[in-house]
Amino acid sequence: MTASSRIPLLPAEEHERRRRRANSALQPLWELLDAVKDPEIPVVSLWELGVLQDIALENEEVVVTITPTYSGCPAMRVMAEDVQQALAEAGYPRSRIVNKLAPAWSTSWMSDAAREKLRAYGIAPPGASGAAVHCPRCGSGQVRNISQFGSTACKALYQCGDCAELFDYFKPI
């Protein structure tokens, strides 16, 4: 067994993203935006989802950089509005959203804690590509794919063969 198959490696761009936050002089703003959740999955924040990329202050204007999940995800607009509203309510009336396409968003940016939150919410978290899917309710591996698209573009619909629960699986991309 090689080291890379045992140790989960963080993608370089995700390492960068975490470092940007850690080294940022705008800690209060990062913490403020931790309150902004995915409108479709209100248990994970934009930061945990990997959408929130950077925060900067330019001439009293807050510039928030985000990376869209899917090209056509209708929630992206709501996310941008929610970010601007949270900033406005906290006393930052001037803000701007910048969309950053590259590197393309990947579920591998999601932390283990965020994955656990998804599971507790009833959504099977994204595993490594090709990894087995487990029922978020009973943990069974006896599941079958009902539809390759679930309630949103990022999810597929599954059913558990043991507890019969229908559940969404967050697709790894």
Next chain:
Amino acid sequence: MPDTGTKEAVKQYAIRLGDDALVLGHRLSEWCSYGPFLEEDLALTNVALDFIGRARMFYSYAAELAADGSTEDTYAYTRDCRDFSNLLIHELPRGDFAFSMARQYLVDAYNLAYMESLRQSADNTLAAIAEKAVKESSYHLRRSHDWMLRLGDGTAESHQRLQRAVDELWGYTPELFAMDALEQQLADAGIAVDAAALRPGWEQSVAATLAEATLQKPAGDWEVSGGRRGIHTEALGHMLSELQFMQRAYPGLQW
């Protein structure tokens, strides 16, 4: 910074790719609430959203290059048929479910190879859009490929409908690989995809799928083209009259 000529060519190229994505995305969206069953309805409309999102990214980039006050909406809502440069296969009416899935399979197989190539573009924005598109298209292809097998190797009725769809679509596929001066110029500069080079790989994988789905490969004795030059089938005008109605009736309308 590229010279003005190249910049204009890249803008045109981005509009072409945006047109392809918008027109196909709209055709898929027409299935909303008409899918054969609920899960399939969701799948079709989700794929539609991916294409409409892709169109928005290409159009936004074109608008940025144009720097004349145009926005993504300018391209989607205020141009007429002759200004649309989508490949014809995308505009054909959705037909029955077999027809929509056969078209989807043929263009998914093409799009995946196309976007994998565009990912290497010397233009960073086009490469970034392609990077996202590759992930989505590989998922689309898995699904449409499955449907080819299910319908082709399914009942006599589904087989016959899918064969008819493939026959009707076949003559529109050569256009996918045609290169004109604009795309050749950009391909030589490492910006655009050399579509002609994708043809052998596409033909091979499509032939394998047709065989597996127990379908006959069409003879290929006719072909239609013209989309990139603004010469369209009558279907596009009808589609645009619906797609653009609100902006035509109430110019500048905002939600």
